[in-house]
Amino acid sequence: MKKIYTIGTIMILGVGGLAAAQISKSSHQPSQVIATSKNITRSHQAKKSQAQKAKPFYSKSAYPVAVEPKLANYPKTFDELLSLGEVSFQGTVTALKSHVYQGTTTAAFTMATIQVNQVLAGDESYQGKQVNVLFSGGNIQKKILLRDIADKDFLSEQEKDGAQSDEIVTVKYSYSPLPQVGEELAIITTQEPAGANGINEDFLMPIFSGKGVFIEQNDGSYARENTEQSDKPDDTKMNAGMTKLVQSKR
Secondary structure, rough: OOOOOOOOOEEEEEOOOOOOOOOOOOOOOOOOOOOOOOHHHHHHHHHHHHHHHHOOOOOOOEEEEOOOOOOOOOOOOOOHHHHOOOOEEEEEEEEHHHHHHEOOOOEEEEEEEEEEEEEEEEOOOOOOOOEEEEEEEEEEEEEHHHOOOOOOOOOHHHHHHHOOOEEEEEEEEEEOOOOOOEEEEEEEEEEEEEOHOOOOEEEEEOOHHHOOOOEEOOOOOEOOOOOHHHHHHHHHHHHHHHHHHHHHHH
């Protein structure tokens, strides 16, 4: 039986920040919307097949962290959501790199290198470039992940011993998808300066974490990750908006 650990307090404040988990200005499922091009589906399946052959990036040991984020200033329409981003684009994940933040809190992140295939809104200078996008969740040493609770009474002696392990585990936050190499994404992002989250280069982050990330489906539509915390009516509306936007740019 998998244990679910809540590491610290995580609250999404709005476009301006993931409190506790992310020290950055950014804050941070699918209903079906049918795409019309059969070529889109063939292309997606070919890329998915290539990605499945790649060496797994994430650990088989998963730590799901169930959090119900509190959103501030979350928009009611897709156009409003899009307007909150500085650059939105459709692209292909080409590489992944782990990043661990250790400060007043401990958090696992994954930096995805994404080839921008089409700028959807905002800064057109990103067209055709490779960009780095930071996602919440990813690989981390078990002893680092559990350092703040390793001596707590609610852990058994066996669990306390395990909390000192050098084993690499993967943290999966319930509010954010983990990117995969070869995956096609449509993302609404903000630009982050070097130094944010302990990263020494400029990067992008999805707005409202997982609510700014839309994954290409087998039928060519785009949809947020579907989780138990998903707001189904909102997802349906936003998924339709992003799918329509991507298709309009083709």
